Amino acid sequence: MLSALIATLANNTSIPAIDTVKPNSISWSFLKDQSVQLLHTFMQLLPTLLLGIVILVISYLIATPLSRLLIKPVTYMTKSKLVHLVARRGISTLIILLGFYLFLRLAGLTEFAVAIMSGTGLIGLILGFAFRDIAENFIASLLLSVQRPFKIDDVIEVDGRIGIVKKVTARATTLVDYDGNHIQIPNATVYKNTIKNLTANPKMRGHFSIGIGYDNDIRDAQSLAISIISQQTSVLSDPPPQVLIDNLGSATINFTVYFWVNGEQYSTVKVASQLMRELINSFTQHNISMPDNARERILLNSQGEDIYPIAREAKTETTEEINEQSHIQKHKTTEHEHSIDDVSSDTDDIREQADESRDPEQGKNII
Secondary structure (H helix, E strand, C coil), rough: CCCHHHHHHHHHHCCCCCCCCCCHHCHHHHHHHHHHHHHHHHHHHHHHHHHHHHHHHHHHHHHHHHHHHHHHHHHHHHHCCCHHHHHHHHHHHHHHHHHHHHHHCCCHHHHHHHHCCCCCCCHHHHHHCCCCCHHHHHHHHHHHHHHHHCCCCCEEECCEEEEEEEEEEECCCEEECCCCCEEEHHHHHHHHHHHHHHCCCCEEEEEEEEEEEEECCCHHHHHHHHHHHHHHCCCCCCCCCCCEEEEEECEEEEEEEEEEECCCCCHHHHHHHHHHHHHHHHHCCCCCCCCCCCCCCCCCCCCCCCCCCHHHHHHHHHHHHHHHHHHHHCCCEEEEEEEHCCCECCHHHHHHHHHHCCCCCCCCCCC
């Protein structure tokens, strides 16, 4: 039975003849037929191909104006220039990709069009991992432009660096510190760190320490200090200044003086210097001692007498003479008095220097 089945299959199966034509012996008629067939196929695809090209060109031309029209709702939600730019370019890219996809479909390359669209997402994912830091800075710049924790010319402190904001681009934030240096901080670092805005509130508090001897009346010294501080035009009366006992030292009772100034007009460092000078002069005039922490060692002989009495008496006399001279001496007006008494803020000067200096970052401001 098996042999009969094999015989039947053998009789019903026809083996095609083997083409013995050599590759180099292709006839001109064959080439002509193939060319005619290719031309015929091209002529059939020509209308759809031209339509695809027209769609691609139209999508390219309308991408920009249509994207501007479509982002109108976004402009009402946020005023960030960077968000507007990213949204507009994203919509433009999608419109152009749609036109390119339709062109491939009309050209008969449907599978290739699907592969291109799938590969676009894959390439974007690969680039995202490859340029992770750049993408992180870009996303941080978007968040900074939307949330706007600071603005241009604000004085901020980020990551231990204090400076005036000169520029914020899609990559970094440029600060100009009070030494005149340009500092570029990546936006990811700015966004992830604590941002201290020193100009959001114009009132700034300064402080310094000063010590008096234990032989003085503490309450009188505090009252005198507050009176002297309140007389300064650069110090605000609201909030009021404070003179508080900070700690008890080995030779002095140490006060911490707190005062408030308008940070846009005055420098807390300069005002603190002026207040310390005025307090020292006032304490000296009111015989309020301000001893240091120096130790004095006295050597005695077997009878309990000072070994160096003459030298000590001379030292005491010299100290008394210095104190008398400090009481008698008056402040004389000199050519440097204006610079000494200058308590104005340096922020405006640094802003002018930042405007006149070369811009190290060529990108556009995004806030």
